[in-house]
Amino acid sequence: GGSGSASTIRQVKLERESELRIEVGNDAPLRLRLLNGTAEIFGTELPPEIWLNFPPRLKFAVFTWYGATIEMDGTTETDYTADETPMVSYVNVHAVLDGRRSRAKASSQDDSESSQGPRVIVVGPTDSGKSTLSRMLLSWAAKQGWKPTYVDLDIGQGSITVPGCIAATPIEMPIDPVEGIPLEMPLVYFYGHTTPSNNVELYKVLVKELAGMIERQFTGNAESRASGMVINTMGWIEGVGYDLLLHAIRTFKANVVLVLGQEKLCSMLKDVLKSEPKVDVVKLQRSGGVVSRNAKVRQKARSYRIREYFYGLSNDLSPHSNIANFSDLFVYRVGGGPQAPRSALPIGAEPAADPTRVVPVNINRDLLHLVLAVSFAKEPDEIISSNVAGFIYVTDIDIQRKKITYLAPAAGELPSKYLIMGSLTWLET
Numbered sequence: 495g496g497s498g499s500a501s502t503i504r505q506v507k508l509e510r511e512s513e514l515r516i517e518v519g520n521d522a523p524l525r526l527r528l529l530n531g532t533a534e535i536f537g538t539e540l541p542p543e544i545w546l547n548f549p550p551r552l553k554f555a556v557f558t559w560y561g562a563t564i565e566m567d568g569t570t571e572t573d574y575t576a577d578e579t580p581m582v583s584y585v586n587v588h589a590v591l592d593g594r595r596s597r598a599k600a601s602s603q604d605d606s607e608s609s610q611g612p613r614v615i616v617v618g619p620t621d622s623g624k625s626t627l628s629r630m631l632l633s634w635a636a637k638q639g640w641k642p643t644y645v646d647l648d649i650g651q652g653s654i655t656v657p658g659c660i661a662a663t664p665i666e667m668p669i670d671p672v673e674g675i676p677l678e679m680p681l682v683y684f685y686g687h688t689t690p691s692n693n694v695e696l697y698k699v700l701v702k703e704l705a706g707m708i709e710r711q712f713t714g715n716a717e718s719r720a721s722g723m724v725i726n727t728m729g730w731i732e733g734v735g736y737d738l739l740l741h742a743i744r745t746f747k748a749n750v751v752l753v754l755g756q757e758k759l760c761s762m763l764k765d766v767l768k769s770e771p772k773v774d775v776v777k778l779q780r781s782g783g784v785v786s787r788n789a790k791v792r793q794k795a796r797s798y799r800i801r802e803y804f805y806g807l808s809n810d811l812s813p814h815s816n817i818a819n820f821s822d823l824f825v826y827r828v829g830g831g832p833q834a835p836r837s838a839l840p841i842g843a844e845p846a847a848d849p850t851r852v853v854p855v856n857i858n859r860d861l862l863h864l865v866l867a868v869s870f871a872k873e874p875d876e877i878i879s880s881n882v883a884g885f886i887y888v889t890d891i892d893i894q895r896k897k898i899t900y901l902a903p904a905a906g907e908l909p910s911k912y913l914i915m916g917s918l919t920w921l922e923t
């Protein structure tokens with residue numbers, strides 16, 4: 495530290511139902527603690543007096559229901575207090591969901607309809623606060639002892655694992671304000687791209703696989719079933735994006751649709767879903783605290799997310815560099831492959847590109863800097879219907895010696911020799 499620099503510790507007094515909105519600076523972390531009163535970060539209560547370390551670039555709010563004093567140490571990009579928030583409307587939604595969970599729990603397990611807790615889906619444009627609202631609803635539910643399932647369908651800015659995936663994980667405790675969603679054994683399907691337009695059909699197929707898997711888990715687990723799920727979606731709400739939202743609502747049999755900050759989307763959904771009488775469509779206000787992110791910031795966030803997968807949030811993981819022979823690994827991609835030759839088709843049939851065809855890929859320099867998923871598939875034709883164990887990052891391809899060097903979360907053999915490639919790349923920095 496520089497000599498003579500003044501102490502950066504300062505206190506902020508928050509009135510009831512107000513929040514302190516913070517963007518941590520780009521270069522240094524921020525320490526923060528609750529001095530007195532009670533406060534929460536996106537639904538998770540702060541422990542009294544214990545300093546918490548927030549990494550650079552994190553954007554969050556400390557909200558208090560009854561008043562609190564917060565102490566901060568370090569520099570921020572911005573910090574300001576806001577007394578207008580939509581938190582009361584959000585917690586009212588939570589209360590309704592809580593009632594439905596209790597009713598589901600009390601009802602007969604044999605009645606698959608009434609023993610099912612709420613299936614909530616959060617929709618809205620980009621930067622409307624969908625992930626944040628999902629997180630609050632999950633943390634408030636977990637605080638009450640429920641174990642809701644978090645489903646993240648956002649392949650652009652995944653909050654469960656690396657981008658390009660759809661995933662689900664049970665939430666058993668309020669989500670840690672620093673660490674985020676716990677990473678123990680999530681259920682992950684690899685789509686491989688950060689926008690659905692690369693292969694809309696594949697995206698739909700994977701959403702169906704994930705929904706089917708959760709449905710099966712719910713059948714054997716009354717507690718999860720009664721707790722229900724909270725589904726986070728993409729900010730793409732026009733055209734195909736809208737079709738994909740409807741597809742997700744129907745595939746997951748969502749019965750509560752929360753629409754953030756968009757009148758038009760809300761009325762469109764109300765209109766098409768009115769023939770499905772068990773679905774409630776609820777409009778909610780967007781929080782003024784949600785920070786907008788442009789394409790460049792989003793790209794950066796994706797890159798940090800991949801880094802975090804391998805190295806941990808604060809460099810607390812040590813990934814391993816491994817070398818394998820080309821012949822030890824089998825790389826596949828899905829769709830878009832060369833079409834069947836006309837000569838192989840029945841007379842009169844037109845060759846069509848099958849978007850869900852699994853195509854073997856020759857290992858060559860094209861794989862360099864790609865993030866590949868390690869499939870749980872036992873056979874290549876199971877690749878689409880299988881979830882993935884994790885990811886590797888290709889750091890070198892030696893054509894002459896037919897060797898591939900890659901970074902993996904751990905040393906030793908991969909859980910499977912079947913790898914899936916998409917267009918997800920990363921440049922380690």
Ligand code: ATP
Pocket residue numbers: 513514515516552553554555619620621622623624625626627648651727728729781782783784785786
């Ligand atoms: P996407 O466009 O990726 O779908 P989203 O709608 O899910 O985004 P969020 O990720 O919830 O939006 O919010 C965007 C950013 O704003 C996040 O970094 C989040 O932590 C921050 N944020 C949300 N609410 C607040 C708040 N009240 N105060 C400060 N920051 C906030």
